[in-house]
Amino acid sequence: MHNPTVTPENKGPLTMQEALLKTDLGDNKLFATGKVRDIYAVDPANPNSDLLFIASDRISAFDHVLGSGIPDKGRILTQISLFWFDFLKSVVPNHVITSQVEEFPASFAPFSRQLEGRTMLVRRAQMFPVECVVRGYLSGSGWKDYQATGAVCGIKLPSGLRESDRLPKPIFTPAAKINTGGHDENISFDQVVEAVGEEYAHKLRDLTLAIYAKASAYAASKGVILADTKFEFGLAPDQAGTPTILLADEVLTPDSSRYWPADQYAPGGPTPSFDKQFVRDYLESIHWNKQAPAPSLPDDVVSRTREKYMHAFSLLTGRENL
Ligand code: PZK
Numbered sequence: 001m002h003n004p005t006v007t008p009e010n011k012g013p014l015t016m017q018e019a020l021l022k023t024d025l026g027d028n029k030l031f032a033t034g035k036v037r038d039i040y041a042v043d044p045a046n047p048n049s050d051l052l053f054i055a056s057d058r059i060s061a062f063d064h065v066l067g068s069g070i071p072d073k074g075r076i077l078t079q080i081s082l083f084w085f086d087f088l089k090s091v092v093p094n095h096v097i098t099s100q101v102e103e104f105p106a107s108f109a110p111f112s113r114q115l116e117g118r119t120m121l122v123r124r125a126q127m128f129p130v131e132c133v134v135r136g137y138l139s140g141s142g143w144k145d146y147q148a149t150g151a152v153c154g155i156k157l158p159s160g161l162r163e164s165d166r167l168p169k170p171i172f173t174p175a176a177k178i179n180t181g182g183h184d185e186n187i188s189f190d191q192v193v194e195a196v197g198e199e200y201a202h203k204l205r206d207l208t209l210a211i212y213a214k215a216s217a218y219a220a221s222k223g224v225i226l227a228d229t230k231f232e233f234g235l236a237p238d239q240a241g242t243p244t245i246l247l248a249d250e251v252l253t254p255d256s257s258r259y260w261p262a263d264q265y266a267p268g269g270p271t272p273s274f275d276k277q278f279v280r281d282y283l284e285s286i287h288w289n290k291q292a293p294a295p296s297l298p299d300d301v302v303s304r305t306r307e308k309y310m311h312a313f314s315l316l317t318g319r320e321n322l
Helices: 073-087 106-115 140-149 189-196 198-221 277-285 299-317
Strands: 029-033 037-041 051-055 096-098 119-122 130-137 166-172 224-237 243-248 257-261
Touching: 051 073, 051 106, 073 119, 073 198, 073 299, 130 189, 130 198, 166 198, 189 198, 198 224, 198 243, 224 299, 277 299
Parallel strands: none
Antiparallel strands: 029 037, 037 051, 051 119, 096 119, 130 166, 130 224, 224 243, 224 257
8 A cells, every 4th residue: 555645735535545644734834743743833923823733644653653654543533532522521621623624714725635534723722741641550651660669650559460450540640741752751740740830730630530530431331441541731711811721632542542442351461452553563573673764564554453443433432434
């Protein structure tokens, strides 16, 4: 399968086989790029203007963006985020203004084919410099830290826990954002207090745990374990002008969360996550040294991975189609 770059303006259909690897919105100004997402400024002259948050079809593994994209991955993840933003709106307000391309500012209209289904117009917030991670199960860096110290982010855990075990109760395990592609670093609650103050630290922790409780109960009812996830919050004025905490970024996607199929759950070892297992298995099979340049993926790995993302989308949203 090839992944030709989509031409910037709307010329011909974006076929199912094409992955959107790079956004190109003409003269619209890029505000930030991540490994798989791009943010554009709506009105670069206005430091408070809204942002356009776009999920590409890029996929990362072992900390590298791979040479192939997964067709529709950005759409699938955006629709999962939108589902959860709506599901959680009684718990926390969010940054989404609209995901309807027709409601975007006019300068983006010529690029609707790139944007459709994968883009959110969002309110600009003052982002808290903390990744709000919550873990209900012991995996990843939580498992590493527990093995080394018996604690995660300063939270002492019972002895004798195994990898992938469910925790006695979910824990808030914040991380500091490391800018240059490095791994986020787990920090203590006291370090969150130092970064954002006592009041916001408590609010962020309580919100993170409340969102996890509601979302993980829902996921469990669909046969999916939400092992852990990461939220990003920001501050923006409400109607009265009072600074209010908003849930921002993407939420509860397979890229920001560990989702495990409940029927395959087996503590005592690593649990393969829903989405990237074929990708990781393939990369291990070719003995890639995990240094740039990252390889491309064979067509069957791409299409089976796409099916995994679609399956997660269907289970969580109850919808068959994007
Ligand atoms: C914002 N990021 C992280 C995500 C990137 C970077 N609503 C907002 N207001 C202000 N800033 C941000 C958001 C959001 N969401 C988020 N950086 C800034 C990020 C995706 C791609 F390049």
